[in-house]
Amino acid sequence: MRKAFVVASTVLLVAFALQFVFAAVGAFTKPAGDGAYALHSVTGMAVIPVLTLLTILFAVLAKAPGRLVGLAVLPLGLVVLQALLAMLANAFTDAVGASTPVGLTIAGLHAINGIVAVHVVVGVLRAARTLASPAPAAAAQVSVREGEPA
Template sequence: MRKALVIITAVLLVAFVVQFVFAAVGAFTKPAGDGAYALHSVNGMVVIPILTLLTALIAALAKAPGRLVGLALVPIGLVVVQALIAMLANAFTDASGVSTPLSLTIGGLHALNGIIVVHVVVGVHRAARKLAGLVPGDTGVPAREVEPA
């Protein structure tokens, strides 16, 4: 089960990398219509929360320390913060829906929060690798099978 935890955390990390790609797709779509960020929205509001819940469940089943199980749930909270930041940024556009300096500043926090959540997921993945007995930076050979130098 601990190797499954390593795998699911890696998949979650890939989902976040893809999330940044989907944000860029939305940003560079011309003309930018309502669907420009559809992939970003679906991945962020459906795929990532499901993978996060699976990660926490597998961590619990792998008998991971409570701290790791809790840390595995942090991305759900940060995804909620992402949605709130986006709504708040949209609330500060002008009457015709055009961005204002304040809405752009708040929108920038969306990207910053995205970086923070990726950092959390990297930490969860590293902890999962350690729990599974894999040494960071190795070839995937469990540490207990590596002979001392």
Template sequence: MRKVYVALSGLLLLAIVAQFYFAAVGAFDKPQEDGSFALHSMTGTMVIPVLSLLAIVAAAVARAPGRLIGLTALPLGLLVVQVLIIVLGRALNDSTGNTTPASLAILGLHAVNGMAMMGTAGLVLRRARALMTAPDGAAAAGEAPLRDSAARTP
């Protein structure tokens, strides 16, 4: 099950990287239409949440330490923040629906939060890979495997 956890963590990171690509495609589409951000929206509302939930379940079944399970859940929490950023940013638009300086300041956080999601997903993948190679006893105790036995201290 640890290999499944690593695979799902990798797919989650890949989906988040694809989100940035899809956002750029939408931003550079001329003329911009309702469908310009369709791939970005679909990936953010369907693919990433499903992969996040599956990775959380896989982490639990693989008997990952509680902190790692929590870290695995963090991208899903940050995805909720993504939606809240959009809702709040749009609420600050003017009466005609055009952005205001305040709405742009909030909406700009969408990309920053996306980078936090990507960094978290990368960390989850790295730790999932370490869990996969850890002896069962070390993983159950929540210990991080050391690559160099000389680095251990008594």
């Protein structure tokens, strides 16, 4: 299960990386229609939450320490915050639907939250790799005292 935890964490990190690509696709699509952010929305609202749940499941099944399981849960909360920030940013438009400084500031927080989420997933992946790495041989764990032959 520890290898599965590493694989799930890796796939989750790849999904987060792709999320940035899909955001750029939406930002640079001309003309920007309602579907410009479709890949970004589907990945953020469906793919990443499912992968996060799988990562949590494998962390529990791998008997990861509670702190690591908690860290694996954190991206789910950050995804919920992402959705709230996106909705709030869209809510702050003027009478003709144009962006306002407040809406753009909130959109900036959406981007920062995404960066934080990536860093959390990197931490989960590093910890999962450490957990899955084979333990050193018993002989290597024996310390030699000064003055004793090795």
